[in-house]
Amino acid sequence: MIGDLKSKGLVKESEGAQVMFIRYFMIPLMLVKSDGGFTYDTTDMAALWYRLNEEKAEWIIYVTEAAQQGHFDMLFQAARKAGWLPSDVKTYPRASHASFGKVLRGGDKRFRSRFTHSAPLVDLLYEAKDRSKTVLIKHGYDKKLTPEELDQTAEAVGYGALKYADLKNNRLTSYTFGYDQMLSEKGDTAVYLLKVYGRICSIIRKCGKDINVLKKTGKLALDHADERALGLHLLQFAEAVEEACTKLLPNVVCMYLYRLSKQYTKFYSNCRVIGSAEETVERDKPSPTLFFPERANRPARREKFVANRPEREMEVVEKRELKLYNSKTETTEVFNPIDHDNIGMSICVTSTGLRHLGNARSAVNSDLLYRYLRHLGYQVTCVQKFNKVEEEANEQYIADIGDLQCLTPTHQLGSSENMIENVSFDIHGCGHHNAIPQCVACDASGANYLFLNGNPIIEDMGQPLENFLTREIIAKYHPVALRHFFTRTHYRSPLLYSVPELERSSEALDTVYQTLQGLYQAVSPHREDAMLRRKDTISEDGADAKQSARTIRMIQNVKRKFEHEMPEDLKTSHILRGDFQETMRMINNSVLKLKTFQNERRLSLAVSLVEVEEAVTEVLGVLGLHTTTSYREFLEQLKRNALARDKLAKQEVLQSNIQLDAIQGTVVRRLAGDSRSAAELMEFVTPAGNFLKCVRKTCGNVESEARREFEILCLLKGSARVVQCFGDLLHQRQTTLGVTVYGFYMEYASSGTLEAKIEAHPKGFPTSMVVRFARMILLGLRSLHEVGYVHGDLHSGNVLLFPCEGEGFEEEAKICDVGNAKKIGGDLENRKGGAALFMSPESLSDGTYGTAHDIWSVGIIVVHMFTKRKSPKTVYKKEKDKLRKKVEPIIPPNLGDEATDFLKLCLAGEPEDRGTISELLDHAFLN
Structure with missing residues (x-):
């Protein structure tokens, strides 16, 4: 080796030693010392030369600790200078240094192989085996296994835990050695992977099938979402191995196996198949299907076989070790x-x-x-x-x-x-x-x-x-x-x-407890039967299986972030957002469905709602947000606090000696009177920072309408998509002309109406804007319908726009003008019509107002947003007895299949053929 380097003129003499100078390195490579001895540099260069020239190695990988990185960089640079390795580091033959971090034993103290106080590897292995055996005995495996089998199992688990703990970490980083963490059954450990592997082997053994035969002749049917997800993850194995080999990172394979195990556990929990009685009955757990081509009585929908055990499903979400920031050490540490x-x-x-x-x-x-x-x-x-x-x-x-x-x-x-x-x-x-x-x-x-x-x-x-x-x-x-x-x-x-942030917290709690109150009221008549039924939630005909899948999804949404964020130093900021809010929406939809279901399906849905309620209150309880009173009483307390804030704001304004007609406040500007509604609008701001609008009706006998609108708006306080009213009183006063006027505080829509925005737009709205506003309008209608009212006069002018704080959009929409709302199932005397072009056929023919009437109006608004025009007037001039059948609003062409289907659901001629709000919100067009 030295002769080869000398022949190329690369060896120099320095102070009696033979060295090789490498560019960018201050110290030369020592080949022969001045006394004729050799060094590590010499033996490493000789070994590299031998492997390249004699063994013809294509890729040489040195696996040592990170501290030796500089030595190997110099070694490889010298080999390239000598022509042993190509100048391109990615071209074969090649040499690489796979460095690894330190193994710590607590307190940032590292294991040192040359120190006498460090435990030898054999002792670490023996202790891992002994600890594993102790855990197995604790779980009763000494009674199930022979002493020899127990030792073999303890050795497999203990050694595997030690090896996996070393491999799962990125080799470039250090990690703390700890038996408790390595041998944990939960989280990213070998024990968890072996547990899943044992479950797979058990199922293969109990299915009575020859897996080798199935691999050749079986046909996979990946119908369920979890089956497809597992299948797709399996296809990523080769990619994971290639990445691990290319980047020399074995933790990539470990990460793949851990995610595969979690995906399999979810699949195992959600998919029921043919299997032994133990798997399908005694455990009341579904068995995996990915390996089995045969299924008995497969229904049209895969969810028919999902077990309704959400509390068990939560076991899929592994509880991770608790990490806390220790201000004493200024580091985040595993809580021990x-x-x-x-x-x-x-x-x-x-x-x-x-x-x-x-x-x-x-x-x-x-x-x-x-x-x-x-x-x-x-x-x-x-x-x-x-x-x-x-x-x-x-x-x-x-x-x-x-x-x-x-x-x-x-x-x-x-x-x-x-x-x-x-x-x-x-x-x-x-x-x-x-x-x-x-x-x-x-x-x-x-x-x-x-x-x-x-x-x-x-x-x-x-x-x-x-x-x-x-x-x-x-x-x-x-x-x-x-x-x-x-x-x-x-x-x-x-x-x-921040006062606005406190307002948002109050509104968020109001939304959660309004949902829980609605759930409680809907389930109360069936709660006793539901509690008895929980022992066996799957009916023989599978009537509730679809709802069971929905229940599992709701509980997962509630607990997913809670289980993942809380162990990470008590991260609470996002727990009640996102998935949790989506669950509130799903609960409201389920409560509406409960009223339409009959007998078995109603009872099964009641069971599901009870279980979801328990999951929600569990999370709220840990956060300290679960009320110690009834839901209704808590909501009343929130309402009293809101009214108290209004009164305090008014008192503060009064003390400032500012008085303007019926309202007191700091006026921003006085708006022109609206002759059509005879309402005078004024914008002012309270000390709390709320921009409010005062409506003063002055035409005819308007007390009943004003009072009606005020009472309905009070029911809708906290609804994000309905214009809010403020205060707790309907104000009444006499003008100088002796006219009685009425007023109450409302939000001021500084961005105007949706109708004005449509007219000001050069052409129809883009689809993204239509989708955004349509969803907001439907959410507002849902709030109104939930308190028992149909709007009855919804049109583009009754949708107000407010400045939007979010990025990418300028305004958000809220519905308003509910003074003409009709009570569902009553209010036959309140037949006052609305804007003709937005009226449904049944309302024009016989004055019928139901929730489907508002759906029709939404369809016309969507057409208006797309085209800047409404349905033709001529369609309303038909004979009354033929009107309902012949009214077919023109759906604009070239909208796309999803938008067209959405409008067909909204504008169906018969009310019963129109989509519900829940169906429309879940429609592909809005998602």
């Missing part, structure tokens, strides 16, 4: 308690003067951790220690945090009382930045984890200056709304106090 049977938690409280937002947030965050630890099954000893002697202030603090639904700790100690003896604390929680030096000063060891929250954007925590007092806030907003406001920001992030 001193005693797994009893967690010690201390909370430091400083209660000086009135409790402010910082006190409240610290208490809520500590309570959140307390609740979640208990939810995970830990027994928690929580000690609350007051730092101040003022007992009265301490009592007020306890009352305030009680309003915020904070759980009572195990022990509460005054400032003069000593900490409980013989209790080891894992976690110390407080809300101020001096906690770390205090802990060090008082106790050299302190708690293992220091749990601090980010401060609100305020002056000072101890003596609040221009701060926000908790009692002043909960006088306007429900305490649970304040708690919801806290959960929307991660506990370590700074919290900016």
Whole structure:
């Protein structure tokens, strides 16, 4: 090797040694020392030369720790300089260094193979086997297996856990060695993969089929979504192996296997097939189908075989280890308690003067951790220690945090009382930045984890200056709304106090509890039977199977983010958004369906709703947002708080001596009177920042209409797609001419009406805009129908536009003018018509108003948005007895199949042929 390098003139002499200088490297490659000896450089270069020239290797991979990266870079550069390797690093033959990170043994201390205190590998393997055997015995496998089988199983699991833990991490990063994590049955571990593999082997064994024969003759039928998902994932195996080989990253294959196992577990839970009695009856679990070509009595829809066991389905979502940010070490760490049977938690409280937002947030965050630890099954000893002697202030603090639904700790100690003896604390929680030096000063060891929250954007925590007092806030907003406001920001992030954000939290809670109240009312007549039925939720004829699949999906939506975000340092900000909100919509749709179902299907749906309710309340309970009162009473409390805010705003305006006719407020501008409705509109802003509109009717006898609209709008408070009214009173006053006028506060639509926007547009709206506005209108109608009213006069002019805060769109739509709404099933005397071009055939012929009437109006609005024109007037001049059959609004051509089908559902001649709001919202055109 050295002779080859000398012949190429690459070896130089330096201070008696023979070296090779490599560009960009300060130190040369030492080939022969001055005393004639050889070095690692020499042997490594010789080995590389031999493998390339004698063994004709195509790819040589050196697997060593990352610290040797520089050495191998120099080695490979020298080989290229010598012509042994091509200059292009991707051309064969090639050499690579697959470096790996450190293996830590806790506290960032690494295992060192040359240190005498490091455990030899054989000892690590033996301990892994022993620990695995202990776990197996704990689960009773010593009674199921022979001693020899138990040893073999323990060895397979223990060694496999050790190997997989090393391979699953990106080789470039370091990882902490820990047996408990490696041998866990949940999460990304070899034990979990082996558990899934054992399940697959069990099914193959019990199916009575020859798998080798099936592979050759069987035909897969991937009908169910989970079957297709599993099949697609299987097809990615070759790609995963290729990526692992190309990038020299074995963790890619581990990641593929873990995701495959999770996908298989989901598939196993959701797909029922032919199988043994144990698989299909005793376990009440569906069996996998991907390997079996035969099925008995396969229905048209695959969901007919989905078992209605959502609480078991949740087992698919693996509970991950809890990670907490430790302010003591300023790192996020896996929570490893001193005693797994009893967690010690201390909370430091400083209660000086009135409790402010910082006190409240610290208490809520500590309570959140307390609740979640208990939810995970830990027994928690929580000690609350007051730092101040003022007992009265301490009592007020306890009352305030009680309003915020904070759980009572195990022990509460005054400032003069000593900490409980013989209790080891894992976690110390407080809300101020001096906690770390205090802990060090008082106790050299302190708690293992220091749990601090980010401060609100305020002056000072101890003596609040221009701060926000908790009692002043909960006088306007429900305490649970304040708690919801806290959960929307991660506990370590700074919290900016904002009235609009508190309003949004209050509205979000109102939406959730309106949904739960609707569910409770709908299920109440069937709840007792539903609870009895839960033992056997699948009927013989499979009538509820479709709803069962929907139930499982709803529960997954509720818990998916909860199970994934909470273990990651209590990330609560997105738990009640996205999937959770989608579940609220699905519950509302199911409640509407419950009224139409009969007998068996109704009972099965009631069972499903009860189970979904339990999942929702479980998540709310851990977050501390589940009310201790009834749903109805909680909603009444939210309403009283909203009315109190209105009154306080009015009082503040009155105190400023600003008076303008029927309203008091800071006027932004006075709008021109609308001669058609004889209403005078004024825009003003309240101290809370709300832009409101006052409507003052002055034509004829309008009290009944004004009162009717006000009462309906009060029922719709909190509905995001209906124009909101404010306050709790219908104002009445006499003008100087003796005319009685009525008014109430409403939102002001500064972007005008949908009709005006259509007319101002150069041509019809693009499809994306039509879809967006149509969905918003349908959502508004759904809210109106849910409180028992048909709009009756919906048209483009009764859809108001508001500035949109989101990106990509300018306005959002809300329906308004519900004064002419008809009560579903009644109000026959209120036959006053609306805009003729938007009226349904049945309303024109015999004055019939049902929910289908509003659907017709939506169809005409969609046509209006697409074409800038409405249906022709001439179609309404037919004879009354022929009108309903002959009215066929012209559907614009070239809209596409989805839009055309949507309009056909809206504009069907017979009311019963039109789509429901739920069907339209789920239609492909809107999705």
